[in-house]
Amino acid sequence: MKKAVILVSGGLDSSTVLAMVREQGFEIYALSFNYAQNHLVEIEKIKQFIKPYNVKKHKVINLDLSAFNSSALIADDVDVPKYENAADVGDNIPVTYVPARNTIFLSYALGYAEMIGANDIFIGAHVTDAANYPDCRVEYLESFEKMANLATKAAVEGSKVSITAPLIQMSKSDIVAAGMKLGVDYSNTISCYDPTSDGKSCGKCHACLVRLQAFENNKQTDPIIYV
Amino acid sequence: MKKAVILVSGGLDSSTVLAMVREQGFEIYALSFNYAQNHLVEIEKIKQFIKPYNVKKHKVINLDLSAFNSSALIADDVDVPKYENAADVGDNIPVTYVPARNTIFLSYALGYAEMIGANDIFIGAHVTDAANYPDCRVEYLESFEKMANLATKAAVEGSKVSITAPLIQMSKSDIVAAGMKLGVDYSNTISCYDPTSDGKSCGKCHACLVRLQAFENNKQTDPIIYV
Numbered sequence: 001m002k003k004a005v006i007l008v009s010g011g012l013d014s015s016t017v018l019a020m021v022r023e024q025g026f027e028i029y030a031l032s033f034n035y036a037q038n039h040l041v042e043i044e045k046i047k048q049f050i051k052p053y054n055v056k057k058h059k060v061i062n063l064d065l066s067a068f069n070s071s072a073l074i075a076d077d078v079d080v081p082k083y084e085n086a087a088d089v090g091d092n093i094p095v096t097y098v099p100a101r102n103t104i105f106l107s108y109a110l111g112y113a114e115m116i117g118a119n120d121i122f123i124g125a126h127v128t129d130a131a132n133y134p135d136c137r138v139e140y141l142e143s144f145e146k147m148a149n150l151a152t153k154a155a156v157e158g159s160k161v162s163i164t165a166p167l168i169q170m171s172k173s174d175i176v177a178a179g180m181k182l183g184v185d186y187s188n189t190i191s192c193y194d195p196t197s198d199g200k201s202c203g204k205c206h207a208c209l210v211r212l213q214a215f216e217n218n219k220q221t222d223p224i225i226y227v
Numbered sequence: 228m229k230k231a232v233i234l235v236s237g238g239l240d241s242s243t244v245l246a247m248v249r250e251q252g253f254e255i256y257a258l259s260f261n262y263a264q265n266h267l268v269e270i271e272k273i274k275q276f277i278k279p280y281n282v283k284k285h286k287v288i289n290l291d292l293s294a295f296n297s298s299a300l301i302a303d304d305v306d307v308p309k310y311e312n313a314a315d316v317g318d319n320i321p322v323t324y325v326p327a328r329n330t331i332f333l334s335y336a337l338g339y340a341e342m343i344g345a346n347d348i349f350i351g352a353h354v355t356d357a358a359n360y361p362d363c364r365v366e367y368l369e370s371f372e373k374m375a376n377l378a379t380k381a382a383v384e385g386s387k388v389s390i391t392a393p394l395i396q397m398s399k400s401d402i403v404a405a406g407m408k409l410g411v412d413y414s415n416t417i418s419c420y421d422p423t424s425d426g427k428s429c430g431k432c433h434a435c436l437v438r439l440q441a442f443e444n445n446k447q448t449d450p451i452i453y454v
Contacts (some may be wrong), residue, residue, distance in 0.1 A: 023274060038228045045424040059294050060293040061291050061293075061294060063291065063342055064288050064289040064290065064291075065334070065338070066288075067258075067286050067288060067338070067339050067342060068270070068338050068339065068342050074340050082269065083410060097380055098338075099337070099338035099339070099341040099342050099377060099379060099380070100335070100337040100338030100341065100378060102378070103332065103334040103337060103338070103374070103375070103378045104334040104335060104338065107327055107330040107331040107334045108294070108327070108331060110327040110330060111292070111294070111295050111325075111326035111327030111328070112295065112333065113328070114326040114327065115302075116328050132382055134378060134379060134382065135379070136379045137377070137378075139377055140257050140374070140377040141417075143370075143373055143374040143377050144374050144378075146370055146373075146374070147330070147367070147370040147371050147373070147374045148330070150362075150364070150366055150367040150370050151327060151329070151330045151360070151361060151367055151370075151371075152326060152327060153324055153326070153361055155361065156361040161245055182283070185439070222316065
């Protein structure tokens with residue numbers, strides 16, 4: 001069975017990717033990161049979420065991002081911005097941006113893939129995010145793949161690695177629709193950047209607004225709890 | 228003053244790079260990694276080494292590489308190989324290889340550079356190592372730089388980053404010669420993959436043999452202590 005490393009965040013996107021990759025028959029090695037993010041509850045969600053997916057291994061890597069403490073996702077003193085609707089966010093890169101985050105995540109995935117002999121790395125990046133996060137764009141991911149194939153002993157010895165973002169051209173509504181078809185249980189996912197300590201979503205951050213809109217577009221009710 | 232992020236390991240190479248970059252007048256932000264390597268004494272060495280260099284900040288990042296435990300640099304049950312002389316190593320990638328290590332190191336450096344507004348990242352990679360480590364080659368470093376300039380908010384907004392390996396074409400002997408000219412105090416560096424707990428070098432691993440040969444070629448005595 002072919003092995004796949006999947007970056008799983010506990011969010012809607014990567015959870016959908018997990019279901020897609022499972023469908024394709026890969027043996028799954030899931031990789032999550034504990035970077036003392038304010039929305040750490042997502043790690044608990046992913047542990048619940050993956051249970052029915054026969055995941056071979058789930059590694060939670062402790063990530064020391066204390067040098068990058070300007071992001072609202074990490075810092076205690078930077079607030080996650082709240083909006084009335086998703087369109088208010090605009091095209092600016094928000095304070096929730098974490099410097100080089102996907103590059104660090106994918107670098108770990110690359111090392112882990114080499115370690116276990118996997119040629120496929122999956123990430124939940126997509127165009128809806130790309131306007132706001134440079135490390136969610138196609139050209140970035142293609143460039144990372146090129147670099148990755150020069151970086152490792154495995155690649156030098158001919159075992160190439162693919163970085164695949166199956167959601168890349170999909171809107172959030174498309175993603176929810178695809179997940180529904182695969183029977184994804186979204187009650188064990190969370191998207192909020194600023195959840196309460198007991199895991200309720202705020203309903204007002206960019207991530208919440210985009211998520212709610214996606215369920216509405218699919219005429220579905222988001223099964224998670226909002227404050 | 229232009230800012231530079233320098234990856235410093237406590238070894239001979241990156242210590243020489245620090246002296247070179249200081250000479251060029253950069254404001255220096257040094258970045259080291261504690262990845263529970265068996266040769267962790269190098270972190271203590273670098274703290275001593277940097278003292279005279281007016282380093283603006285020195286960050287030691289805790290790196291969780293437990294998922295990659297096959298390397299002799301990390302694992303307790305894989306021995307660092309010992310040789311009679313450096314030529315015995317050959318061109319194979321040795322068990323001291325750590326999957327994606329420089330990619331992870333450079334990814335952190337990229338995030339840190341963005342955080343502090345630096346456009347220059349320096350790394351001590353060079354051709355002597357390139358035969359054995361894929362992530363020390365010119366084509367790898369160039370590819371990483373391309374990826375880096377698609378990865379960050381800073382780059383997207385026009386503030387490009389350079390990955391510079393000033394030693395890249397130099398032999399170990401050339402590096403020692405260059406460091407000597409700059410007054411580098413090599414007594415506060417260590418290269419050994421398998422030092423004793425009190426910081427003595429083994430003299431028999433690849434890193435030690437290459438280092439000793441470099442001092443000998445320069446008709447110098449290596450000032451560190453060997454068992």
